Amino acid sequence: MTDISLYQRRRALLQQQMGRGIAVIPTAEEVERNGDTHYAYRHDSSFYYLTGFTEPEAVLVLIAGDEPKSILFCREKNAEREIWDGFRYGPEAAQAEFGFDATYPVAQLHEKLVELMGNQPSLFCPLGADADWDARLLKLRGEVQAKVRSGVRAPNEVRDVRALLHEMRLIKDSHEIAVMRRAAAISAEAHRRAMRFTRPGRMEYEVEAELVHEFVRHGARHQAYPAIVAGGASACVLHYVSNDRKLRDGDLLLIDAGCELEGYAADITRTFPVNGRFSAAQRDVYEIVLAAQSAAFAASRPGNSWDAPHEAAVRVLAQGMLDLKLLTGTLDGVIESGAYKRFYMHRTGHWLGMDVHDVGDYKVDDRWRSLQPGMAYTIEPGCYIRPADDVPEALWNIGIRIEDDVVITADGCENLTADAPKTLSEIEEIMRDE
Numbered sequence: 288m289t290d291i292s293l294y295q296r297r298r299a300l301l302q303q304q305m306g307r308g309i310a311v312i313p314t315a316e317e318v319e320r321n322g323d324t325h326y327a328y329r330h331d332s333s334f335y336y337l338t339g340f341t342e343p344e345a346v347l348v349l350i351a352g353d354e355p356k357s358i359l360f361c362r363e364k365n366a367e368r369e370i371w372d373g374f375r376y377g378p379e380a381a382q383a384e385f386g387f388d389a390t391y392p393v394a395q396l397h398e399k400l401v402e403l404m405g406n407q408p409s410l411f412c413p414l415g416a417d418a419d420w421d422a423r424l425l426k427l428r429g430e431v432q433a434k435v436r437s438g439v440r441a442p443n444e445v446r447d448v449r450a451l452l453h454e455m456r457l458i459k460d461s462h463e464i465a466v467m468r469r470a471a472a473i474s475a476e477a478h479r480r481a482m483r484f485t486r487p488g489r490m491e492y493e494v495e496a497e498l499v500h501e502f503v504r505h506g507a508r509h510q511a512y513p514a515i516v517a518g519g520a521s522a523c524v525l526h527y528v529s530n531d532r533k534l535r536d537g538d539l540l541l542i543d544a545g546c547e548l549e550g551y552a553a554d555i556t557r558t559f560p561v562n563g564r565f566s567a568a569q570r571d572v573y574e575i576v577l578a579a580q581s582a583a584f585a586a587s588r589p590g591n592s593w594d595a596p597h598e599a600a601v602r603v604l605a606q607g608m609l610d611l612k613l614l615t616g617t618l619d620g621v622i623e624s625g626a627y628k629r630f631y632m633h634r635t636g637h638w639l640g641m642d643v644h645d646v647g648d649y650k651v652d653d654r655w656r657s658l659q660p661g662m663a664y665t666i667e668p669g670c671y672i673r674p675a676d677d678v679p680e681a682l683w684n685i686g687i688r689i690e691d692d693v694v695i696t697a698d699g700c701e702n703l704t705a706d707a708p709k710t711l712s713e714i715e716e717i718m719r720d721e
């Protein structure tokens with residue numbers, strides 16, 4: 288059963304913030320893959336956030352002001368197409384099921400919009416997200432403008448509705464956190480399964496198949512992003528997705544994978560030895576990355592700056608690089624100069640939600656924003672050591688990242704992905720079990 292009130296509340300909140308005006312928010316288009324087939328359809332996240340509706344060819348129209356209205360345009364029922372493509376709600380059932388004030392066939396969108404846009408002071412849309420939609424809405428606005436002599440005015444300002452929507456989506460409500468917990472739990476189970484399965488001689492894609500199997504068998508039909516299954520030197524390629532090499536004894540395996548469940552993403556990275564036992568050099572680097580992650584966790588609490596977890600992680604990583612003789616100089620010196628970026632070139636996290644790299648500004652008025660309860664993000668420090676003359680040979684090709692998903696709570700943060708083994712002993716134990 289769809290919980291209508293959840294989406295109605297979100298629409299009402301957006302309407303309040305709009306003040307007066309009309310918003311037009313389309314869902315995503317279907318995309319052809321080749322020939323007659325399409326990529327698996329994925330709705331637009333913001334459209335879904337406001338509607339709970341997952342069919343393609345749908346548009347949400349909101350009227351804000353004294354008489355707020357929420358209106359859905361969607362595909363009509365079609366017995367013939369439903370035999371081929373499956374169920375569709377149609378306007379009538381969609382109105383009852385999703386709690387709209389009105390619904391119309393999407394074929395009437397243009398004609399109805401000309402009517403609805405008249406005398407609205409502002410037009411809100413995802414401005415700049417899709418050039419075709421921008422052009423279409425401006426043309427529509429022009430048609431309204433042309434009726435000026437009959438006393439109708441067109442909106443005289445066009446605003447990006449995403450500025451409002453993204454601020455709303457940044458703070459997760461209890462429903463969202465509950466879904467994210469489940470997406471995280473399934474993904475953590477998949478990482479456990481991958482650890483049990485991994486051994487020298489197996490292919491990276493065989494490990495990927497184990498991950499996907501675990502996602503799908505729990506109803507998470509899609510990955511939140513393409514899985515990275517990177518053995519040995521490939522772990523130093525940040526977005527390695529070929530996943531087609533043989534796993535070698537003595538190498539590490541870095542897996543960055545998470546499922547999407549009911550429109551919400553999980554994003555977990557674990558790094559572990561292919562043969563189940565960390566070498567001394569691997570252990571040394573791993574302990575540093577793990578300590579950096581702990582420091583970032585400790586800095587994840589309400590009131591702290593978004594940058595605090597990153598700064599904390601960088602401090603530990605940079606000290607570790609000095610200890611390992613990867614860098615020379617002083618701690619403050621290598622942080623100041625950015626020398627540490629040779630081995631740690633990304634930031635320590637990103638917002639997480641419906642999109643794996645979720646929406647929301649990281650800075651407000653040019654300052655890092657402060658963390659608040661309900662904000663969800665990843666904590667993912669790493670260290671990537673490519674072969675070089677000035678790098679101790681024992682460390683060559685060690686690439687390690689450890690990534691968990693957290694939500695800020697009233698007094699700290701909740702780790703959603705704690706079930707994925709992370710300490711040296713937990714990892715060696717689960718790999719020994721097989």
Ligand SMILES: [Mn+2]
Pocket residue numbers: 554637665667690
């Ligand atoms: Mn991530």
